Amino acid sequence: xxxxxxxxxxxxxxxxxxxxxxxxxxxxxxxxxxxxxxxxxxxxxxxxxxxxxxxxxxxxxxxxxxxxxxxxxxxxxxxxxxxxxxxxxxxxxxxxxxxxxxxxxxxxxxxxxxxxxxxxxxxxxxxxxxxxxxxxxxxxxxxxxxxxxxxxxxxxxxxxxxxxxxxxxxxxxxxxxxxxxxxxxxxxxxxxxxxxxxxxxxxxxxxxxxxxxxxxxxxxxxxxxxxxxxxxxxxxxxxxxxxxxxxxxxxxxxxxxxxxxxxxxxxxxxxxxxxxxxxxxxxxxxxxxxxxxxxxxxxxxxxxxxxxxxxxxxxxxxxxxxxxxxxxxxxxxxxxxxxxxxxxxxxxxxxxxxxxxx
Amino acid sequence: xxxxxxxxxxxxxxxxxxxxxxxxxxxxxxxxxxxxxxxxxxxxxxxxxxxxxxxxxxxxxxxxxxxxxxxxxxxxxxxxxxxxxxxxxxxxxxxxxxxxxxxxxxxxxxxxxxxxxxxxxxxxxxxxxxxxxxxxxxxxxxxxxxxxxxxxxxxxxxxxxxxxxxxxxxxxxxxxxxxxxxxxxxxxxxxxxxxxxxxxxxxxxxxxxxxxxxxxxxxxxxxxxxxxxxxxxxxxxxxxxxxxxxxxxxxxxxxxxxxxxxxxxxxxxxxxxxxxxxxxxxxxxxxxxxxxxxxxxxxxxxxxxxxxxxxxxxxxxxxxxxxxxxxxxxxxxxxxxxxxxxxxxxxxxxxxxxxxxxxxxxxxxxxxxxxxxxxxxxxxxxxxxxxxxxxxxxxxxxxxxxxxxxxxxxxxxxxxxxxxxxxxxxxxxxxxxxxxxxxxxxxxxxxxxxxxxxxxxxxxxxxxxxxxxxxxxxxxxxxxxxxxxxxxxxxxxxxxxxxxxxxxxxxxxxxxxxxxxxxxxxxxxxxxxxxxxxxxxxxxxxxxxxxxxxxxxxxxxxxxxxxxxxx
Numbered sequence: 032x033x034x035x036x037x038x039x040x041x042x043x044x045x046x047x048x049x050x051x052x053x054x055x056x057x058x059x060x061x062x063x064x065x066x067x068x069x070x071x072x073x074x075x076x077x078x079x080x081x082x083x084x085x086x087x088x089x090x091x092x093x094x095x096x097x098x099x100x101x102x103x104x105x106x107x108x109x110x111x112x113x114x115x116x117x118x119x120x121x122x123x124x125x126x127x128x129x130x131x132x133x134x135x136x137x138x139x140x141x142x143x144x145x146x147x148x149x150x151x152x153x154x155x156x157x158x159x160x161x162x163x164x165x166x167x168x169x170x171x172x173x174x175x176x177x178x179x180x181x182x183x184x185x186x187x188x189x190x191x192x193x194x195x196x197x198x199x200x201x202x203x204x205x206x207x208x209x210x211x212x213x214x215x216x217x218x219x220x221x222x223x224x225x226x227x228x229x230x231x232x233x234x235x236x237x238x239x240x241x242x243x244x245x246x247x248x249x250x251x252x253x254x255x256x257x258x259x260x261x262x263x264x265x266x267x268x269x270x271x272x273x274x275x276x277x278x279x280x281x282x283x284x285x286x287x288x289x290x291x292x293x294x295x296x297x298x299x300x301x302x303x304x305x306x307x308x309x310x311x312x313x314x315x316x317x318x319x320x321x322x323x324x325x326x327x328x329x330x331x332x333x334x335x336x337x338x339x340x341x342x343x344x345x346x347x348x349x350x351x352x353x354x355x356x357x358x359x360x361x362x363x364x365x366x367x368x369x370x371x372x373x374x375x376x377x378x379x380x381x382x383x384x385x386x387x388x389x
Numbered sequence: 390x391x392x393x394x395x396x397x398x399x400x401x402x403x404x405x406x407x408x409x410x411x412x413x414x415x416x417x418x419x420x421x422x423x424x425x426x427x428x429x430x431x432x433x434x435x436x437x438x439x440x441x442x443x444x445x446x447x448x449x450x451x452x453x454x455x456x457x458x459x460x461x462x463x464x465x466x467x468x469x470x471x472x473x474x475x476x477x478x479x480x481x482x483x484x485x486x487x488x489x490x491x492x493x494x495x496x497x498x499x500x501x502x503x504x505x506x507x508x509x510x511x512x513x514x515x516x517x518x519x520x521x522x523x524x525x526x527x528x529x530x531x532x533x534x535x536x537x538x539x540x541x542x543x544x545x546x547x548x549x550x551x552x553x554x555x556x557x558x559x560x561x562x563x564x565x566x567x568x569x570x571x572x573x574x575x576x577x578x579x580x581x582x583x584x585x586x587x588x589x590x591x592x593x594x595x596x597x598x599x600x601x602x603x604x605x606x607x608x609x610x611x612x613x614x615x616x617x618x619x620x621x622x623x624x625x626x627x628x629x630x631x632x633x634x635x636x637x638x639x640x641x642x643x644x645x646x647x648x649x650x651x652x653x654x655x656x657x658x659x660x661x662x663x664x665x666x667x668x669x670x671x672x673x674x675x676x677x678x679x680x681x682x683x684x685x686x687x688x689x690x691x692x693x694x695x696x697x698x699x700x701x702x703x704x705x706x707x708x709x710x711x712x713x714x715x716x717x718x719x720x721x722x723x724x725x726x727x728x729x730x731x732x733x734x735x736x737x738x739x740x741x742x743x744x745x746x747x748x749x750x751x752x753x754x755x756x757x758x759x760x761x762x763x764x765x766x767x768x769x770x771x772x773x774x775x776x777x778x779x780x781x782x783x784x785x786x787x788x789x790x791x792x793x794x795x796x797x798x799x800x801x802x803x804x805x806x807x808x809x810x811x812x813x814x815x816x817x818x819x820x821x822x823x824x825x826x827x828x829x830x831x832x833x834x835x836x837x838x839x840x841x842x843x844x845x846x847x848x849x850x851x852x853x854x855x856x857x858x859x860x861x862x863x864x865x866x867x868x869x870x871x872x873x874x875x876x877x878x879x880x881x882x883x884x885x886x887x888x889x890x891x892x893x894x895x896x897x898x899x900x901x902x903x904x905x906x907x908x909x910x911x912x913x914x915x916x917x918x919x920x921x922x923x924x925x926x927x928x929x930x931x932x933x934x935x936x937x938x939x940x941x942x943x944x945x946x947x948x949x950x951x952x953x954x955x956x
Contacts, residue, residue, distance in 0.1 A: 303410050
């Protein structure tokens with residue numbers, strides 16, 4: 032049973048890798064010409080690194096993270112501060128460190144650090160002073176990381192960190208739901224204060240989320256064209272390499288955050304449903320494992336991974352359809368990008384180690 | 390650990406996404422597919438070259454010229470829109486504001502070209518292309534040009550985009566961006582002239598570059614049209630009318646071919662095509678848009694007398710030798726109807742020559758209004774002539790039932806008296822007047838007038854004639870009278886005798902609420918008529934003004950060798 036699930040998981044990953052390469056291959060075509068081929072080959076390299084990383088991390092005893100969780104978190108905070116000070120600036124944002132021509136995003140790493148830290152705190156059996164130990168303290172950590180990520184600015188990852196806290200927090204039996212609800216309500220009330228902290232382009236994105244036609248050539252453009260691409264795929268899609276929104280360059284960012292539109296346009300509703308099935312298989316396997324393992328830390332680790340995966344899928348697809356504001360977030364396993372893929376690999380490596388041990 | 394909430398969140402999350410996909414891809418799929426197509430499929434319409442219009446000597450009087458428009462693709466210039474606009478503004482010496490307004494007015498979607506500057510010439514278009522390169526699109530479109538600004542405006546009409554009148558025109562198969570003829574020959578023969586629009590169906594990318602070709606239908610050039618009009622004579626007529634409101638018509642009395650049909654005041658037809666200074670034309674109280682030859686009906690005055698004479702002779706109410714004594718006035722009960730002189734004893738020929746009112750008062754009363762009306766209609770009054778120009782007026786032939794219907798009054802004998810000399814309620818267009826007089830030139834039939842000579846080089850035939858069935862004897866009685874009007878020393882148009890053209894005709898001074906209208910209708914040469922002529926001057930004061938215009942007009946035609954004296 033156990034090995035069977037792992038095999039299914041590996042199979043799902045291989046299929047997703049294939050879909051990723053296919054969508055990327057298509058998105059890099061313009062008017063029948065294969066442009067930016069290096070992006071495609073780089074992604075192949077990333078996928079290889081993905082598997083190596085995952086395999087490697089599956090041998091690292093997950094209990095090590097329990098002991099080093101504070102240290103990992105501290106490193107992530109230092110990296111976030113460092114990238115703000117010394118990081119490479121791309122499109123007005125300090126998100127990247129550059130090593131040997133490869134870009135590394137500390138905000139991705141902070142997801143890992145926060146998951147490990149929250150897993151440790153929430154798995155603590157002690158039920159005394161819950162409000163302080165399990166709500167106030169972990170939330171403060173999340174706020175610190177979230178704030179630093181938000182200031183990069185990386186609204187997508189910041190919102191994932193906060194949502195991660197609530198998804199994990201709601202699962203802790205000893206935490207009364209009303210504490211968390213109180214934080215959420217307070218957050219909603221205080222949210223307008225954060226408005227002036229947003230960059231202009233972020234404000235615009237939120238405005239066009241409400242009405243994309245306010246600025247059809249500017250901020251609203253992406254979402255309008257993205258909806259057209261998704262909708263025009265209809266049930267069976269326009270066919271591989273035949274999506275006109277994609278091929279004729281009407282969609283920006285389609286090989287990274289908007290890769291889903293390529294799939295939706297060229298493979299239609301059926302293709303999208305298959306993709307959703309693959310994601311739900313993976314989530315289901317993670318979910319089953321939560322029930323199987325006895326170790327509470329392992330349970331919360333998997334729950335964190337589960338939450339991260341779910342949020343990535345939901346927010347990314349949601350934003351391409353205009354259900355959620357455009358925040359800039361890669362689609363799990365599919366978008367082009369190294370850091371995202373490696374962090375995902377580390378998450379899965381941890382998961383496989385838990386599978387091995389329990 | 391309690392994971393049910395996670396399960397719920399996941400379930401709801403996936404349901405939302407699935408619902409979204411279902412909505413966009415399955416329910417609204419067709420809509421978004423259309424929008425996607427609108428993004429990348431573009432029809433590049435190629436307007437057909439409209440047929441040219443030539444006069445009788447094959448001189449071109451209307452043709453298509455290429456002009457150039459500048460368009461931009463909004464998505465392509467979204468970043469440097471202002472820079473592009475200001476550069477173009479300085480190049481064409483126009484305000485940036487105007488370009489911006491055109492842009493706002495014409496923008497349809499991010500990817501289809503928007504016209505921002507129209508009507509520029511080739512060298513300017515090339516200069517702008519040189520400065521701005523790929524950011525702009527130069528479109529060449531045909532537009533109508535008329536070598537005569539004013540002289541032929543009423544005959545030719547003009548050509549404009551169908552858009553403004555699209556709701557009316559679409560039932561006839563026009564597209565909104567097509568051009569259509571308005572007024573004149575351009576409207577009447579639009580279906581021949583306009584040709585067939587063509588177009589290319591292409592695929593474009595987000596920068597508006599053509600990346601694929603789906604199909605093409607070639608535009609078909611419209612047919613050329615040749616007119617019976619002689620533009621040189623038309624120009625002379627326009628010149629002769631200088632200082633007057635009125636019309637000159639010169640026609641072949643046998644075929645009905647119009648040699649000249651000129652109305653003044655006129656409008657600058659090229660300005661109308663370009664859409665400039667329109668307001669001053671529309672607000673002009675002299676109504677330059679009205680074609681006074683066909684679109685307005687006036688009292689005929691004495692010009693009606695030959696028609697009445699022919700009617701009375703044919704109805705045997707009078708004969709050649711019937712005389713009436715003119716004492717300068719005519720008494721009907723207590724009412725006194727005047728004549729402009731005391732002519733004494735007059736027969737019908739003399740009465741025409743001297744334009745004696747009293748003679749025709751008597752004749753009219755003897756004939757009665759029903760027969761007057763019947764013969765007026767036989768001569769083509771009260772009905773459209775069928776000329777190939779739109780919006781022709783049919784005028785009024787009054788009788789008992791007409792007065793009852795429109796004036797709600799009974800007919801009086803005085804009305805008959807007034808009608809007998811072309812006054813009262815009688816109204817006719819100058820064209821109807823010249824058609825009526827032509828019957829005396831061509832041996833007694835009403836001809837259908839026409840301006841068209843040939844379509845695409847093939848001559849057209851207009852054969853509609855309606856015979857009056859007047860005996861040649863009676864016809865000649867009236868003809869002699871008309872001849873004497875010019876030949877006889879005492880004739881009212883003796884002034885024209887010196888031209889040596891052997892003219893026969895009739896003058897008219899038509900009373901109306903303003904200054905009297907001046908008329909002259911006639912034909913020449915008397916023995917072998919080649920031309921019938923009508924000069925009408927609105928509110929000119931008297932027929933004398935009309936004679937002066939006829940004189941001036943015919944002298945010029947002789948000077949330019951456009952007509953010759955009979956041997």
